[in-house]
Amino acid sequence: MxxxxxxxxxxxxxxxxxxxxxxxxxxxxxxxxxxxxxxxxxxxxxxxxTEKPSKKSPLLESAKTDVLNWPRRIIEDSKDAFLKKDNFSALLMAGGASIAMHHSNADKNIAGHLERHAAFHGFADESFNFIGHPGVHFAATGLWYGLSAENQDEFNRERAWTMMTALSVTGLVTVGLKGIRDNETPNGKKWAWPSGHTSSSFTVASVLHEFYGPKVGIPAYGLASVVAYRMMDTGDHWASDVVFGATLGWIVGHTIAGKHKKLEIAGLRVLPYMGNGDEPAAGIALVKQF
Known part of the structure; x- marks a missing residue:
């Protein structure tokens, strides 16, 4: 010394x-x-x-940033999902179809047939009810986000947060429509239209399809379809509830995941960079659109 x-x-x-x-x-x-x-x-x-400075948790730092930006992101992604002409038209058609089904006795005929030929009982019934529950989807996404943030895996953290955003938009719209419509299910439960299990399951499937392609997306759609059928088979929902719920989840999931498919860090999009100078250079660029 x-x-x-x-x-x-x-x-x-x-x-x-x-x-x-x-x-x-x-x-x-x-x-x-x-x-x-x-x-x-x-x-x-x-x-x-000598007292060492405490190291801040990557999870807490990421969560703080994302939660603060969450309201703005929800609003922006909702506009993209519902104000695009094609999306808005698809939702109008699905809404019109579900209204026609409910007032033409198609819903009652389908419900009566499924009641006589029920396919889901006991363990299968409870299993698909659990798999399709929105709370399970939020919990699984939260775990995905937490592990990715703690390990400083920005790629998967952003994808998990995109899934969380899509589920939130779908959930908010579903609950809002349920409160407005306020009709009963075939088995007498409240808030039938649209089906929350179905809309949330198709949101998950659509996001996974955007991120990982058909190898993951097709099985996810198959599972979401089984959940939707289960909701009708057990009398928890009318067929019209499922039709609109599936359309809503599909539109929200594809739109939001397609928008955020590329990696973003703190609101900046990460893009590959190739130098044009005398000496070749390669790297990444952070881009922000104002």
Whole structure:
């Protein structure tokens, strides 16, 4: 350890005041005061007693940023999902079809047939009810987000947050429409239209299809379809509830996941970069659209 030199009047005064404790008398040379040299054991002990700064959790930092930006992202993604001409037209057609089904006795005929030929009982019934529950989808997505953020995996963290956003938009719209329509299911439960299990399941399937292609998307759609059939088979929903719920989930999932398919970090899109100068260069660029 290098010796420290304290020059001037005040070090000498300090030395005189603490002569017996610090032993400064032996280190005053030519008007200059040298600090006593600490041995390695003392340095090690002092370093161990120094309080280390606490390391912030990557999960908490990511969650703080994403939650603060969540309302703005919900609004922007909702506009993209519902104000695009094709999406709006598809929702109008699905809504019209579901109204026609319900008022033409098609719903009652389908419900009566399924009641006589029910396919889901016991374990199968409860299993698909659990798999299609929106709360399960939110919990699984939260786990995906938490693990990715804690491991500083920005790619999967962004994808998990996109799934969370899509589920949130679907859930908010579904609950809002249920409250407005306020009709009963075949088995007498409240808030039938549209089916929340169906809309949430098709949202998950659509997002997975956008992110991972048909190899993951097709099985996910198959599972969502089984959930939708189960909701009709057990009398929890009319067929019209399922038709609109599936359309809603499909539109929201594809639109939002398609928009955020590319990696974004703190609102900046990550794109490949190739230099055009005299020396070739390759890397990534962070792009923000205003």
């Amino acid at each position: 290098n010796k420290l030199r304290w020059n001037g009047f005040w070090p000498v005064v300090f030395c005189a005041a603490s002569f017996s404790a610090a032993g400064c008398g032996e280190v005053v040379r030519s008007g200059t005061l040298e600090a006593p040299v600490l041995n390695s054991a003392e340095v090690s002990n002092e370093a161990s007693q």
